[in-house]
Amino acid sequence: MKKLINNPKNVVHEMLLGLSYSNSEIKYIQEYEVIARKNKKEKVGLVSGGGSGHEPAHAGYVGEGMLDAAVAGNVFASPSPDRIICGIEEADSGKGVLLIVKNYSGDIMNFELAMDLANDEGKNVEMVIVKDDVATQDDEDYKNTGRRGIAGTVFVHKVAGAEAERGSNIKEVKRVAQKAIDNVRTMGLRLTGCTIPEVGDTASVLSKNEIEIGMGIHGEPGVEKIKIQEAKKLVRILIDKIISDIDYENRKVAMMVNGMGGTPLMEMYIVCKEAKEYLDELEIRVEKIYVGNFMTSIEMSGCSISLLRLDDELENLLYQPCKALAFKEV
Amino acid sequence: MSLKLTVSQYIEYFYRASNIINQNKEYITQLDLKTGDGDHWINLNKGFSELLSKAKQWGDITFSEMMKNTGMILMSKVGGSSGVLYGSAYIEASKLDINDNYIDEIDILNILKTQLEAIMKRGKTKVGDKTMVDSLHQGIIEFEKKLNSKSNLVDAFNALSEGARRGMESTKDMKASKGRASYQNNKGLGELDPGAVTMYYQIDALAKTCKEAYKN
Numbered sequence: 001m002k003k004l005i006n007n008p009k010n011v012v013h014e015m016l017l018g019l020s021y022s023n024s025e026i027k028y029i030q031e032y033e034v035i036a037r038k039n040k041k042e043k044v045g046l047v048s049g050g051g052s053g054h055e056p057a058h059a060g061y062v063g064e065g066m067l068d069a070a071v072a073g074n075v076f077a078s079p080s081p082d083r084i085i086c087g088i089e090e091a092d093s094g095k096g097v098l099l100i101v102k103n104y105s106g107d108i109m110n111f112e113l114a115m116d117l118a119n120d121e122g123k124n125v126e127m128v129i130v131k132d133d134v135a136t137q138d139d140e141d142y143k144n145t146g147r148r149g150i151a152g153t154v155f156v157h158k159v160a161g162a163e164a165e166r167g168s169n170i171k172e173v174k175r176v177a178q179k180a181i182d183n184v185r186t187m188g189l190r191l192t193g194c195t196i197p198e199v200g201d202t203a204s205v206l207s208k209n210e211i212e213i214g215m216g217i218h219g220e221p222g223v224e225k226i227k228i229q230e231a232k233k234l235v236r237i238l239i240d241k242i243i244s245d246i247d248y249e250n251r252k253v254a255m256m257v258n259g260m261g262g263t264p265l266m267e268m269y270i271v272c273k274e275a276k277e278y279l280d281e282l283e284i285r286v287e288k289i290y291v292g293n294f295m296t297s298i299e300m301s302g303c304s305i306s307l308l309r310l311d312d313e314l315e316n317l318l319y320q321p322c323k324a325l326a327f328k329e330v
Numbered sequence: 331m332s333l334k335l336t337v338s339q340y341i342e343y344f345y346r347a348s349n350i351i352n353q354n355k356e357y358i359t360q361l362d363l364k365t366g367d368g369d370h371w372i373n374l375n376k377g378f379s380e381l382l383s384k385a386k387q388w389g390d391i392t393f394s395e396m397m398k399n400t401g402m403i404l405m406s407k408v409g410g411s412s413g414v415l416y417g418s419a420y421i422e423a424s425k426l427d428i429n430d431n432y433i434d435e436i437d438i439l440n441i442l443k444t445q446l447e448a449i450m451k452r453g454k455t456k457v458g459d460k461t462m463v464d465s466l467h468q469g470i471i472e473f474e475k476k477l478n479s480k481s482n483l484v485d486a487f488n489a490l491s492e493g494a495r496r497g498m499e500s501t502k503d504m505k506a507s508k509g510r511a512s513y514q515n516n517k518g519l520g521e522l523d524p525g526a527v528t529m530y531y532q533i534d535a536l537a538k539t540c541k542e543a544y545k546n
Binding site for chain 2 (some may be wrong): 076
């Protein structure tokens with residue numbers, strides 16, 4: 001393992017310290033590893049979080065127009081409820097708090113318990129669950145946790161953040177968050193694995209010319225392993241899977257091309273070009289494009305494509321100003 | 331004659347449980363590496379160590395306060411999925427209407443039932459999913475049967491432990507539908523669930539603690 005770190009045990013804390021030094025509008029509550037906005041505004045509070053290793057998620061999305069607090073767990077492990085409660089308290093201005101959680105059993109359990117405990121104390125906390133990864137399916141037979149939440153989560157942060165900033169009540173904020181969840185789908189591929197600092201090197205799961213379609217953001221197994229091909233072909237595999245899940249015909253969309261942490265921007269832009277041209281061909285109207293590292297898996301190389309179906313409401317919320325470190329909109 | 335277990339006697343059970351967990355580091359870790367990511371023992375041991383060091387400073391507290399404190403510590407120090415499940419179990423039990431200073435065997439049964447419900451609800455788990463639930467559930471069934479048939483209490487506590495052991499062993503032939511083992515092709519078939527094993531250790535420790543308190 002070759003990493004620019006000090007002690008594997010301290011990566012989360014040291015990263016959050018560095019992040020807080022680089023953004024004067026946020027504060028870092030060390031005891032609970034929570035990043036929160038310095039200036040509390042009277043509005044619905046938004047809290048997200050989860051395991052670390054997905055930077056800039058989630059702490060990079062704290063800021064005006066987006067989240068009020070982000071709660072960090074250890075690398076790829078859910079934060080515990082006491083930390084989440086700290087995030088809730090930071091975000092709470094008396095107008096209620098909405099938790100935006102990705103669909104993993106550990107995250108759900110910990111956020112739900114925190115929500116129950118906070119509500120027992122008289123707070124008004126609600127929760128939405130993001131499940132955008134079309135590589136996985138919701139299983140009604142109860143055989144797994146269901147569809148995973150990945151990069152589409154960032155869109156949910158953005159639209160809910162904009163709605164909350166307007167002064168809407170928690171019901172409205174939750175409604176638009178759920179609307180974004182219902183309208184966003186994501187599919188990814190990877191060229192390499194990733195190394196968890198505390199675990200160190202593990203055997204590579206992919207051979208030299210192999211890539212994997214539909215992996216999870218913690219390196220969970222994907223749908224299939226195939227030979228590396230031209231970007232054009234791979235992008236079409238991802239998009240075909242997305243558009244077969246919900247109907248995108250004649251719809252306006254926002255597209256996110258997300259690097260997984262180890263992908264050169266050059267390659268991300270090539271993916272963007274191929275995706276835009278393919279969507280044009282399919283007569284799906286791309287209104288807005290985001291390219292960058294939004295929801296990563298440490299140093300994994302690969303990408304995911306998210307397509308958010310837009311109506312006037314979601315489009316308007318997407319364009320509202322946002323000052324989060326990792327998501328500036330002016 | 332009923333059991334009369336005080337708060338400090340109940341806390342003895344944490345020492346006993348922590349000891350047996352501590353002694354089985356290699357076994358638990360190896361078991362967990364076969365189906366999970368190998369950190370179950372580390373996390374659980376961390377949680378119990380913290381619990382024991384905090385318990386020393388509690389002084390005079392009620393059953394309910396002790397349960398709530400225990401839940402909060404396990405929740406934050408064990409972490410991940412196990413932590414939140416143990417945490418929920420103790421926090422729910424703290425809401426029961428029980429005597430501040432001592433409990434009897436019926437309270438033990440009610441606490442265990444409440445804990446089982448809390449774990450199943452929080453984990454969205456049922457019996458037969460190859461989890462800690464299987465040990466706890468079978469222990470409760472056999473304990474309750476003995477209590478209902480007015481068996482002597484030593485037999486009842488033995489049945490609690492025996493039932494939990496049987497529940498643990500039954501996970502060997504189960505397929506996991508929760509946690510990381512559920513993503514494996516064979517879903518952990520043929521291996522004991524490490525969470526069921528450590529749950530058995532705890533129930534066995536509780537049964538022994540109760541037996542000792544009853545005999546004295």
